Amino acid sequence: MGYDFSGAGTGYRLNDWQMGHVRLVMLEAGAIAGDGLERLFGNEQFAPSADTVPVGHFSSNDGWPVTAAQSAFIAARLRAALTADLIGDMALFYYDQPTQLREWVDEFAAFNEQAASDGGYVVR
Structure with a gap:
């Protein structure tokens, strides 16, 4: 089991264990939020914003689309x-x-x- 991220010309894969840890970093960095999950650190630099992606996109591998803008925000x-x-x-x-x-x-x-730059990706 794992998470496959596929886009127009790109791909990446994390197993469930790896994704669990990367997801925690994404949560703490304010890249993702929601579903009642809270950050441990109150660093305002990483406060969720209007661009923050719903955590559900990365809690299951059900084909969630991640747009190019969301990809850029996550990367930043x-x-x-x-x-x-x-x-x-x-x-x-x-x-x-x-x-x-x-x-x-x-x-x-x-x-x-x-x-x-490739138009985003899908989480599978």
Whole structure:
């Protein structure tokens, strides 16, 4: 099982375990929100905005479309999270955080950057 992200000329895959951790970073970075999930950190830099994508798009692999604009927003929030070392802050609360998480977030940010110029993608 896993999550496949496919667009016009791009693709990326995360297994369920990886996606669970990347989704937490997306939530803390304000890239996604909703379904009663709350961020642990109150950093205003990462406050959800009108551009924040519904978390449901990444809670199931049911064919949710992610637009080019949403892809660009996700990429920007993930890049900002990496720059601010949000993942390092999260490690203080999530003791089982995988050491590869920065790599996965960087790869997913790069995928979203590419998807933004390719018209978005679908989550399967």
